[in-house]
Amino acid sequence: MTTTRAAWPTLLLAGAFEIGYALSVAGSHGFTAWTWSAAALIFFLLTLWTLSRALRTIEVSTGYAIWAGTGSVGTALLGPALFNEPLTWPKALWLTVIITGIIWLKLADRAD
Template sequence: MLASAFEIGYALSVGGSQAFTVLSWSAAALVFFLLTLYFLSAALRTIDVGIGYAVWAGIGSVGAAVFGSILLDQPLTLGQAFWLAVIIAGIVWLKLADSAKLQGRA
């Protein structure tokens, strides 16, 4: 979860950096990038890479779209919101499919 939160911060910082021409946003992007890589690598010690990466990327994508709309005044259309909901549903189903109960383990 921390890796995903830092991924959202990274995406927003890159957007605010205006192609890395604004020093404060660029520095924030670098910090968030390093933090997201560290926490993702730590999480992947205990989570399968495919599942961990999918969840990280999905949460990062949805979070960046939602917070970009709120904080950076980027448009979020109804169609985009629908497909973001599909991503969320996919993440939930990935996690459910990995659960011990659904695999017959107790």
């Protein structure tokens, strides 16, 4: 069983794999680019596996929110670098709100 101490890094790793998955799906161009498609499949399996490991200890409501938020923020920050997507000030503001929420969710789980 995953300990609480190990669950949080595992959850962050799951978020990193989610970023890899989302970016790979974008790069696959509808799964027509073989290498990007293969990367998407690998990242998909890794993100589900690490998320399921983390959720053995972390409450699903908190874990899922942090996983999804981490994936969203990471993808929004790396999308402009990899795919020339715009990152506007309003997007940056709301990404900051998501990051703040993730931090507060982690702090709220400290009682464990």
